[in-house]
Amino acid sequence: EAGVAQSPRYKIIEKRQSVAFWCNPISGHATLYWYQQILGQGPKLLIQFQNNGVVDDSQLPKDRFSAERLKGVDSTLKIQPAKLEDSAVYLCASSLFANLAKNIQYFGAGTRLSVL
Amino acid sequence: LAKTTQPISMDSYEGQEVNITCSHNNIATNDYITWYQQFPSQGPRFIIQGYKTKVTNEVASLFIPADRKSSTLSLPRVSLSDTAVYYCLVGDRGLRDDKIIFGKGTRLHILP
Numbered sequence: 001e002a003g004v005a006q007s008p009r010y011k012i013i014e015k016r017q018s019v020a021f022w023c024n025p026i027s028g029h030a031t032l033y034w035y036q037q038i039l040g041q042g043p044k045l046l047i048q049f050q051n052n053g054v055v056d057d058s059q060l061p062k063d064r065f066s067a068e069r070l071k072g073v074d075s076t077l078k079i080q081p082a083k084l085e086d087s088a089v090y091l092c093a094s095s096l097f098a099n100l101a102k103n104i105q106y107f108g109a110g111t112r113l114s115v116l
Numbered sequence: 117l118a119k120t121t122q123p124i125s126m127d128s129y130e131g132q133e134v135n136i137t138c139s140h141n142n143i144a145t146n147d148y149i150t151w152y153q154q155f156p157s158q159g160p161r162f163i164i165q166g167y168k169t170k171v172t173n174e175v176a177s178l179f180i181p182a183d184r185k186s187s188t189l190s191l192p193r194v195s196l197s198d199t200a201v202y203y204c205l206v207g208d209r210g211l212r213d214d215k216i217i218f219g220k221g222t223r224l225h226i227l228p
Contacts (some may be wrong), residue, residue, distance in 0.1 A: 041216030042203060043160065057187025091159045102148045103216055
């Protein structure tokens, strides 16, 4: 079974530039998550999709971050414009269900973003 | 809120059994306890999940006491490759919505 695919693996940009990340979840997984992980910390949920609808985006900085999952399969996360503090690893995960109680998430390898 | 508390870091030696305990005093009745492992430059990886008593798989065991206010991840006979960060998760029920929240995890360092 193929895992969660993310691209690119690495990205270096200058502040105020734009960047986009792509994620393809495990086939059949209805729920997709984007996390931000700053060095030394645990992943922080940015947005959660159930099919193509947003379930939780309470921690997404909406003035600069946006995400979409138009057909309920793959997803893109965009930052525009980037700030220095956006330097982090961006992780995508998917799960079969959104059931909180028994949730098991499968993660991609992440995209490491460096903002200079 | 079902906040979890884990040790920040632990050291052990190859061949030893390692036990990492997580406290989750406010766990909800229908919550499961899930542990993830994360290596550098990789996303977290599911290790084990349980609801009560003991669960064992090919990687680890999970011990959960009757009151479910804590859980212990047990790694038998660790090797250098078990050096990683380990996260304990339960549901986190806020006033308006429910979340799964990763804490800082436990940084396990295996020594030769």
